[in-house]
Amino acid sequence: MKTEKVILEVKNLKKYFRIDSRHVLKAVDNVSFQIYEGETLGIVGESGCGKTTCGRTCIGVYDKTEGQVLYRGQDVHQMNKTQKKEFTKQVQMIFQDPYSSLDPRKKVHDIIAEGMRIHHLADTGAQEIEAVQELLRQVGLNAEHASRYVHEFSGGQRQRIGIARALAVNPEFLLCDEPISALDVSVQAQIVNLLVRLQKERGLTSMFIAHDLSMVKHISDRVGVMYLGNMVELAASRELYRNPLHPYTQALLSAIPIPNPEIEKNRKQIHLAGEIPSPMNPPKGCHFCNRCSRAQDRCGQEAPVLREVEPQHFVACHLQ
Amino acid sequence: MQLPTQESDRGWTGTMDKNSFLRVQKEENKISANYERGLFKDVLISLRENKLAMCCSVILLLILLAAVLAPLSPYDPDKQELTNQLARPSAEHWFGTDELGRDYFTRALYGGRISLSVGFLSMVLSTAIGTVIGTVSGYMGGRTDAFLMRFTDIFMSVPSFLLMVVINSLFPPKVWSMIVILGLFEWCQIARITRAETLSLKERDFVLASKHLGASHRQLIFGHIIPNMSSSIIVAGSLAVARAILTESALSFMGLGVQLPKASWGTMLQGAQVYIMDMPTLAIFPGIFIVLTVFSFNILGDALRNALEPKMIK
Amino acid sequence: MGTILEVKDLKVSYHTYAGEVQSVRGISFRVEEGETVAIVGESGCGKSVTAKTVMGLISTPPGEIKSGSQVLYFGENILKQSEKEWESYRGAKCSMIFQDALTSLNPTMNIGKQIMENILNHSKVTKEEARRQAVEMLDLVKIPDPALCLKKYPHELSGGMRQRVMIAIALSGKPKILIADEPTTALDVTIQAQIIDLMKDIQKKLGTTIILITHDLGVVAGIADKVVVMYSGKIMEKGDLNQIFYGHRHPYTWALLNAAPSLELENKQQLVSIEGTPPDLIDPPAGCPFAARCKYCMNICTKTEPPEYIMPAEAGRFQEEGGSHEEEHRTACWLYHPDSGYQDIEFDREAKI
Numbered sequence: 001m002k003t004e005k006v007i008l009e010v011k012n013l014k015k016y017f018r019i020d021s022r023h024v025l026k027a028v029d030n031v032s033f034q035i036y037e038g039e040t041l042g043i044v045g046e047s048g049c050g051k052t053t054c055g056r057t058c059i060g061v062y063d064k065t066e067g068q069v070l071y072r073g074q075d076v077h078q079m080n081k082t083q084k085k086e087f088t089k090q091v092q093m094i095f096q097d098p099y100s101s102l103d104p105r106k107k108v109h110d111i112i113a114e115g116m117r118i119h120h121l122a123d124t125g126a127q128e129i130e131a132v133q134e135l136l137r138q139v140g141l142n143a144e145h146a147s148r149y150v151h152e153f154s155g156g157q158r159q160r161i162g163i164a165r166a167l168a169v170n171p172e173f174l175l176c177d178e179p180i181s182a183l184d185v186s187v188q189a190q191i192v193n194l195l196v197r198l199q200k201e202r203g204l205t206s207m208f209i210a211h212d213l214s215m216v217k218h219i220s221d222r223v224g225v226m227y228l229g230n231m232v233e234l235a236a237s238r239e240l241y242r243n244p245l246h247p248y249t250q251a252l253l254s255a256i257p258i259p260n261p262e263i264e265k266n267r268k269q270i271h272l273a274g275e276i277p278s279p280m281n282p283p284k285g286c287h288f289c290n291r292c293s294r295a296q297d298r299c300g301q302e303a304p305v306l307r308e309v310e311p312q313h314f315v316a317c318h319l320q
Numbered sequence: 321m322q323l324p325t326q327e328s329d330r331g332w333t334g335t336m337d338k339n340s341f342l343r344v345q346k347e348e349n350k351i352s353a354n355y356e357r358g359l360f361k362d363v364l365i366s367l368r369e370n371k372l373a374m375c376c377s378v379i380l381l382l383i384l385l386a387a388v389l390a391p392l393s394p395y396d397p398d399k400q401e402l403t404n405q406l407a408r409p410s411a412e413h414w415f416g417t418d419e420l421g422r423d424y425f426t427r428a429l430y431g432g433r434i435s436l437s438v439g440f441l442s443m444v445l446s447t448a449i450g451t452v453i454g455t456v457s458g459y460m461g462g463r464t465d466a467f468l469m470r471f472t473d474i475f476m477s478v479p480s481f482l483l484m485v486v487i488n489s490l491f492p493p494k495v496w497s498m499i500v501i502l503g504l505f506e507w508c509q510i511a512r513i514t515r516a517e518t519l520s521l522k523e524r525d526f527v528l529a530s531k532h533l534g535a536s537h538r539q540l541i542f543g544h545i546i547p548n549m550s551s552s553i554i555v556a557g558s559l560a561v562a563r564a565i566l567t568e569s570a571l572s573f574m575g576l577g578v579q580l581p582k583a584s585w586g587t588m589l590q591g592a593q594v595y596i597m598d599m600p601t602l603a604i605f606p607g608i609f610i611v612l613t614v615f616s617f618n619i620l621g622d623a624l625r626n627a628l629e630p631k632m633i634k
Numbered sequence: 635m636g637t638i639l640e641v642k643d644l645k646v647s648y649h650t651y652a653g654e655v656q657s658v659r660g661i662s663f664r665v666e667e668g669e670t671v672a673i674v675g676e677s678g679c680g681k682s683v684t685a686k687t688v689m690g691l692i693s694t695p696p697g698e699i700k701s702g703s704q705v706l707y708f709g710e711n712i713l714k715q716s717e718k719e720w721e722s723y724r725g726a727k728c729s730m731i732f733q734d735a736l737t738s739l740n741p742t743m744n745i746g747k748q749i750m751e752n753i754l755n756h757s758k759v760t761k762e763e764a765r766r767q768a769v770e771m772l773d774l775v776k777i778p779d780p781a782l783c784l785k786k787y788p789h790e791l792s793g794g795m796r797q798r799v800m801i802a803i804a805l806s807g808k809p810k811i812l813i814a815d816e817p818t819t820a821l822d823v824t825i826q827a828q829i830i831d832l833m834k835d836i837q838k839k840l841g842t843t844i845i846l847i848t849h850d851l852g853v854v855a856g857i858a859d860k861v862v863v864m865y866s867g868k869i870m871e872k873g874d875l876n877q878i879f880y881g882h883r884h885p886y887t888w889a890l891l892n893a894a895p896s897l898e899l900e901n902k903q904q905l906v907s908i909e910g911t912p913p914d915l916i917d918p919p920a921g922c923p924f925a926a927r928c929k930y931c932m933n934i935c936t937k938t939e940p941p942e943y944i945m946p947a948e949a950g951r952f953q954e955e956g957g958s959h960e961e962e963h964r965t966a967c968w969l970y971h972p973d974s975g976y977q978d979i980e981f982d983r984e985a986k987i
Contacts, residue, residue, distance in 0.1 A: 046822035047793075061532060088534040101525035105547040115533040154911045162529075169533065184676040185849055189893040189907035196902050211823070218895035219902065237901060255827035257852025259891060261875050264856040271831075272824050275792045341974040344931045365651055 007173065007205050008035040008058065013067035015050070015057045023280050027053035029229035029287075030067070032306060033314075035205060042208045042220030042237065044252075048279045049226040051209045055175050058207070059091050060084070071173075089119055092166035096178035098158035102150045108161055109146040112136070115169040135164040140194060156187035160194065167198070174199075174206040180215060192219055213256055217241055222312075225249050228279060228287040231306055235313040245315045247292045286318065294319060366627035373623035376616035383613055387432035395423035397430045398581045406599050415605050418588075419595060427583060428605055434584040435613070438498050439565035445503025446564075447557050450510025451546070457511070458518025459541060465515075472511050480505035481567065488576035495578055498571075502564050510556045517549045555625045562617035569610050585610050638810060638843050639665040639688065639707055645700035646683050646692060653916040657683040659867035665860075667810070670837065670844040672858035674851060674890070678912050680867040681847045685813050687713075688845070689730045690720045707811075726756040729804035733816040735796035739788040745772075745799055746784030749806050756807040771802040774839070775832060794825035798832065805836065812836075815847045830857055851891060855879060863887050866912055866923035873945070873963030883945055883965045886924050888981040922968065930979065935968050943970040 015028040027050040035041045043051045056062045058069050060076045069076040071091065079087060092115075095101035102111055112132050113122075122128035133143050139160040150158060159179060166174060176195065180188040196219060199206060210216045216223055217237045224234040225248065233246040244250045251270040258264055272291045277283060283290045289299040298318050306316040367373050395413075401421030409416040415424035457468040484501055487493075493501065521527060527544050535543070571577040572586025580587065585606040592602035646658040658680040665671045673681045686692050688705055690712070704711050712723060732738045740748055749768040753759065759767070765784070772780035775798040788796055797817060804812060814833065818826040834857055837844055848854060854861060854875075861878040863871045863886065871884040882888055892906035910927040913919050919926065925935040945963040969976045 046824060059532075061528065085534045088532055093529065093532055095525045095529065097525060101529055103526045103530075103544055103548070105544075105550075114530060114535070118534045118539070156911065165529065165533075185851075186676060186889060186893045186908040187911075189895075189905040190909065192895075193904050193907055196904070200902075213823070214895050217901075218905070221901075251824060255824045257826070257830070257850060257856050258896070259851035259855050259879065259894060260896075261855045261879050264852075269827055269831075271828065275794055275825070276822065341932050341934060341968070341971070341976070344925075344933055344936065369651060 005037040006034045007037040007072060008207075009068075009070040010034070010054075010058060011068045011070070013054070013057060013069060014065045015053050015062060016065045019280065025280050026229050026282060027279060028057060029282070030303075031226075031229070031231050032067075033224060033231060033234055035207060037205055038203055039221040040199060040206045040208055040219060042210070042216035042223040043226060044209075044211060044213050044216050044223060045226035046211060046252075046276060048228060048276050050229045050279065051226050052177055054226065055177055055207055055209045056093075059093060059173075059175050060087065061093070085119070089115075089169045090171055091173045091175070092169060092171040093175045093177060094159075094162055094166055094179045097182055098155045098162065099182075101162050102158055102165075104150050106150070107146070108136075108148055108150065108153075111150070111161060112146075112164045112168050115165065119169055121169065131168070132164075135168055138167070138198065139164045140190075154187075155183050156190055159183065159191050163191075163194065163198070167202075172203075172205060174204050176206055176208045176210075178210050179208075181210060181212070188215065195219065213252065225252065228277065228282050230287050230303075230316060232288065232316045233314065234306065239313055243313075245309065245313070245320060246288075246317050247294055247319075248288050286316075363624070363627040367623055370623050370626075372619055376619040376623075379612055380616045380620070383432060383609065384436065386429055387436050390426070390429035390433055393423070393426040393429060395426040397422060397427045397583075406595065406602075408599075409601060416599070416601055418591065418602060424602065424605060427588060428585070428609060431583050431585045431588050431606060432609060434495060434578055434582060435565050435568060435586070435610070438495060438502065438568045438578075438584070439561045439613075441499045442502035442506065442564045442568075443557050443560040445499060446506035446560055447510055447553060449503065450507035450556075451514050451549075451553060453507065454511040454514030454516075455518050455541060455545065455549075458515040459522060459537070459545070461519075468511075469515070472508050475505070476508045478505075481570070484567070484571060485574065485576055488571060492579055493577065495582070498568060498578060502567060506560055506564060510553070510560065513552055513556050514549055517552050518545055521545050521548055551624075555621050558617050558621035558624060562614045562621070565610065565617075566614055636667055636708070637664050637706075638667040639705070639845075641684070641688070642704040642706065644684065644687060644703040644705065646680075646687055646703070647698050647700065649696045649698060655915045656918060657867055657915060658687070659918065661862075661864070661867075661869045663862050663869065663872055665811075665843060665845060667843055668837070668841050669859040670846060670857055671860045671862065672846045672848060672854040673862045673864060674848060674854055675864035676849055676890075676912065678866070678915065679864040681864050682815055684864075685730065685815050685845065685847050688811075689724060689728060689813060690715070691730075722756070725752055725804075725807035725809065727809055728811040728813065729807060729809040730813040730815065731797075731800045731804045731817050733819050735793065735800045736788060738800060739796060739803075741788055744785055744787050745791075749784075749799075749803050752803055752806045767806065768802075771806050772799070774805070774836065775799070775802045777802070793821055794828060797821065797825075797829055801829075801832065801836070805840070805842070808840075809842070811843045811845060813845045813847070816849070817846075818853060819848070819850070826853070833857060851879075851894065863890070866918065867915060868923055868939075869942075869966060870924065871963075871965045871967075877945070877963040881945070881963065883963075883970065884967050885928050885930050885969075885981065889929075922966070930969060930976070932968055932974070934971075940966045940968045940971075942966045945970070 010031060010033050013028055013031045017025040017027060019025055031054055043054065045051045053062065057064055058076070064077050071087065074083065076087070109132050112135055113128050116122050116128060116131060122131055132146055136143055136145060141157065141160055150161070153161065180191050183191065192215060198204065208216060208220055217240070220237050222235065223237045223240050224231050225246065226232065227248050233240065233244065233249045240249065241253065244253055251272050254267065254270045274291050277290065283300070285301045286299045286304050289295040292299065296318065302318070304316045304318050306314045309315050309320045399422060401417070404417050404421045405419055407413055407417040413423050413425065415428060418424050418427065453468055453472065457465045484505065487501060522545065527540060530540055530544055568577060568584060569586030569589065572584050573590045575590060577586050578584055588606040589603055592606070595602050642662050644658055644661050648655040648657055661684065663671070673684060675681050683692070687699060692699060699713060703713060705713050707727065715723065746765065746768055749771055750761070750764040753764040753767050768784060769780045772783055777783050777795065777798055791799065818829050821829065830853060833844060836842060846854070846858060858875055860874050861872065862869055863878065863884065865886050870886045871878065871882060878887060879891070882891065889906055889908045893908065895905055908927050913923055913926060919936070921936045921938055922940050925931045928935065942964045945965055968974060969979055
């Protein structure tokens, strides 16, 4: 349930990586948006768009290069040790790779309980066991799984363990960094169903990053589309699908393969010329101008700003 | 509507009864864990397949056992019996006697105690130093890393063996000082390995996850990084033992090892030089022990590395 | 247009220290010349192993192609070929492209050399002629500036370009069959669309038969003529495109098609998910491999493997008049036994109850 209260505010965020003396990788290049309490914001884009970097910078995993990220009014990158510790209780993360996001040397119980131990959330050992059992039940695993090692589980089950670990400290904000990309199709549905259910039950706010637009649209209230470090469009998920305004969003939507032969054969696909440029060398002005079929002179000189062109529908494009 | 037709009989033989087509009641939320073998079992199985590694493990165990049980020998390794010098191997003296009439088999057993304990304990020392330096270097990064690595480079570029020769000739070593000296020069390799592992481990998602749960540096290093490096450390350690035994033997052979009458295998080799033409067994027996032990440790180290490697990734 | 490839009762196992992994457990299907057949399934279902068998890339040991398996290329069982015959088969009669172009291309050779190597291996032409053909190939896969590209190295190209180069190399021997093993899984959506279009274009121009291995049903819908659905080493259902997408009869096919949220679906609705995980291939269960996870499992499903049933032609709007393929739509499921009582089951309706 989306409220009107802003929980995370991103202002002109830039994150650059210095590769060597001559090259700078502009992963996130001037991105601004807000996340409201209780909503799920989906972020999509192809490789090099910077969505993972954006997500991780927003929760303080990476340092920022420029700009500001405010969580409940507090600057995420200017926190002292105590504030940071408190912050880790409120904001948690789910990772993409179920095989590298869990410590292979630890039992499931210890993995899930780690957060509780660090923050002293359980007073006695018995309380801890009870809490872990409850979490396992909530994510759809059996109680006896707590005493096993990680390598005995499949990808989908590991992802559930990762979710349980994140939920153990009772966060209010969850960053889901491509949590289903590494899973099989049938297992993806399991995890998505789980996340939707948990979010409803706990009233979580979340940022869901993925490259599968159909999954993102399904799970999110609003969706932001990123391209080469910029956010080019941001709207309610149904609105984005029905009425994409940015040429890149239009091309992206038309490229998604739909498992329906009638539709596939009859739809007109928008083909983008060329390849995605390297984030080390983005085009001047609008980053999309060299592949846009409707580019004008202005596009190559001035970078467009994300503006609200229709109610709650933001686009960064000179053509609007 | 047309009914489906059966294409082929897949050779099934079964009796169908009225229950055959009843729906099965499924339990809710029945998720079964997909069992793969545990890491430890994987390693054991892999080792068992490697016949050579199994042989070497058995050999090492026997040698270790023999060294531990040395006091059970009826002979005193230092007792001289000048009437029975340079006896050939016989039922009484399995390895014969040396130039002072001492039972050679017992001397070999006691020598094994020294060689093995120097080898093992110096490995423990060098592994401890190397792990600490490597982990700190890899974890801290930046200037600390650069400084520690240059320090390691300097240590590695010193011709350690020559330096040990010099030190030992100036200060005749005891067993404990041999251990210290060997330990002080063998840590560089392990430091490099642990640094590399730390560098890669600290970027792994599970370390990031723990960091973001609020774990302190200490909790990360001791709780996550070091346990995951343990297999590399074990492998490096087994190779370090082999190297240490060889080095100790070499130093002892030159007369710069533990002082007489205590003898390690290397010292025994030194004594055997003079009699090589008349009694080659004096050299052969300790030599075989050295070769077998070092070879076995090397093979085992290699086999462990092979067994652990693919498992470490996934 | 005849049958170019026929797989009959193929069984392939791998012998590992953990036991015998039965990757493919008796599958049969036919491919007509000039059409595109998609083999779909999740990871571990055996589709890649099937593709490798057709290319002769199963190393024995540890792999083992069981006796009784047949792979007929224009009627001839290629499994019985000598090594020399395999060499002339690979690249010239049947070619394969892989998922990750970066690891499949030789990083130390430039593109031109890699294409020319394949050409010179399969036909006796001069180097000049080979070079000309290489440029022609690169042009066919729509690489801008093909002559310049000849001198480049794989790491200098982008992912989409590399995939095109891999297709060019695969086609340079002028094979009749092109096997594509998850060719677009590692690519971005917009690049994926380009590559799929390219493959359709090439098929039109050269009449190549394409065997596509994938788990993405959207890609299948765009390019395939026939679909084979595999699970745990066996075929669950096979038929032509419309039959599988609109007239599917196997519970697994239904679940697979519904696991991906359509863009039409209401937000945050519970998706159809398949609980559980695929069965162990070392000790496969008796009966239908999907039984443990199937919502419609019956007692007999856990005891005996179902035979293949031929589905009657649907009198639906997508029925092609006088379809060129006389291929039946087959499902391996006990629901279609005459005595089961569930022959006209409707999955969607059942799910909503």
